[in-house]
Amino acid sequence: MDDANIPSLLSLPLLGFIEQDDPIYLATRRKILSAKTNPYFLNGPKFSGIGGPHQGLKNAWPMSVLVQALTTDDEAEIIECLERVKNVSVFGLINESVNVETGVDVHSGDGMTRPWFAWANSVFAEVVLTLAEKRPGLIFGRKGRYVVGEGWIE
Template structure:
């Protein structure tokens, strides 16, 4: 079981405990991003992601999708999860959790922690995968 919060098993590379490419981490990542391996990986008609025991079995956290993006090298996976977070944030701010079957049903209209992780994700992608944010010929954006 993995929870949507940080720290989490999914976030271990972000915390410096393991490289994303390490085989054990990749196996763990695969397991926690599917229902068969993680009872708190929730899927519905409108949204999917990791939830947690304190929110219930219908709400996933956008923060888990942002961590998923930062621990992926797959452009398609990253683009999908970013689009899902964007679609679930019509107010321009990231919610704490989203009902996986009714995206307009959420907890907290804005959640500072999730919005901070969103900013971290954008900065990570601007450096690592600038073409996903800025277009085909974009150069890495690095804050020094």
């Protein structure tokens, strides 16, 4: 099993322990992101991602999906991860965890824990800054090079 927090097996490349293209890491990553091999990888009609024993078998953490986005070079996977998180962030902030079956009710807030979770919001900021610098076309919709703090470089 892998947990939704950082550190985790999924986050090892972010922490400098292994390269994200290492064959052992890639095999581990496939197992972590599969409900067949990780009992805390949760799939539902409203959300999917890694959860953990502290929130039960219905709640996955958006933070785990953001780490998934940060540990791949597959742009389609990155976009899919961002869409998954966006679709459950109904209050404009990243929740701690989301019920994979019900999602988050926009009126009552039911279906989530902690309507804003500073740790997850910080990881979201890391995703945005990383994409701005490494893959600006994914978030800005234009080609070129973007340097955080400097802007577009022609």
